[in-house]
Amino acid sequence: MAIATKPRTKRGEQRRAEILAAAEQVFGTKGYSDASVAEITTVARTAQGTLYIYFSGKDEIFTELVREMGRMTRAKVGRAVAGASGRLDAERRGLAAFLRIAAERPALYRIVEEARFVAPEAYRSYFEDFARAYRLHLDEAVAEGGIRPGDNEVRAWALMGMAKTLGERFILWGRETDIDRIVDHAIDMIDHGLRAK
Amino acid sequence: MAIATKPRTKRGEQRRAEILAAAEQVFGTKGYSDASVAEITTVARTAQGTLYIYFSGKDEIFTELVREMGRMTRAKVGRAVAGASGRLDAERRGLAAFLRIAAERPALYRIVEEARFVAPEAYRSYFEDFARAYRLHLDEAVAEGGIRPGDNEVRAWALMGMAKTLGERFILWGRETDIDRIVDHAIDMIDHGLRAK
DNA sequence: AGAAAACATGATCGTTGATTCATGTTTCAC
């Protein structure tokens, strides 16, 4: 696999973006191994060889999509959480933002999950980066008395796991349109726990 | 792909089991597509053709492993939860049992997750069967006043998601040996929620 | 013991699909 170069012209940028968009669609619907380079380039309306100008191979283009999802998720969730009134409000906004991403880019969502097997490095850093930030926010909230003390590393991963699985079940499979309904119920549990008063 | 038959002799039973065990190991370490039938049969110390006496193909043996994980998880978690003093104790025992399975059979754990892409039907029924039972137990607990009312479908999936992700992070990646520590912290959140009193 | 069914073998077949590259076209700096 030869090394690929960054595009140096406007046309190049565009081609690369077209190929990425096509790859998102094809990987997202067929999965990594059923997706062929031939199909990706057909959808992108380019020749097969063109893909290798911008990417070193099938796996690199896949990994790049995982990175894109990482950037997007950090940006959107970060923005959503920015104006929150406290940690529990931030949890609500963050979860809602995440589920909205799943609804808008289901292909990208699946790609990240499949990355666990196709691009384990990229998968791990996606979640570890997210967890690191998550944990820090929880630590701050504990310090400020907004939430009860506890193990925030465990909490961060538990909360990410909830979000992932709710997305899979209600957005990807269930095509739930009322995201707020899911968020309300999940947040109620995160907020108060299950124990009867 | 020809249809495969159930073994009719003791030797047959044993061979099939040997092949399944080899497949668990190979699929679990290399993943579905990097695992070759040749390697599975080498590990099982049989000829390649032998695999096709018991399984119709590479995908069927993989699916069978997902079913095995389903049976084992239902059995072990069911047994663990049986003597619980209430729903919250059942949550604790169930989560602990699940994480112990992840520690004992990490290959099987990975296989189930990869099934999402390799054998989606098997993957869905694994989790939907589990969710159905989970939800019923939560419904009962609400009826008996053991836990607060709420949407138990959302709760069941949220709780399964927590368990899955904690297993991945702390058992598969972190090789955490103190399972009870993880369980304690997670259950504390499930029990009381995050909100400061 | 003998026959039939079940099981085991592994070399071969056939398909698939990622990657390459020689040739042609477009862009852009000067």
Add this chain to the structure above:
DNA sequence: GTGAAACATGAATCAACGATCATGTTTTCT
């Protein structure tokens, strides 16, 4: 406007691997 660099093409290559099957061995049943 011109030349060099960048970009585009798609047919050909090549390795990998799942599945098969004709032949041989073992088990079971009476």
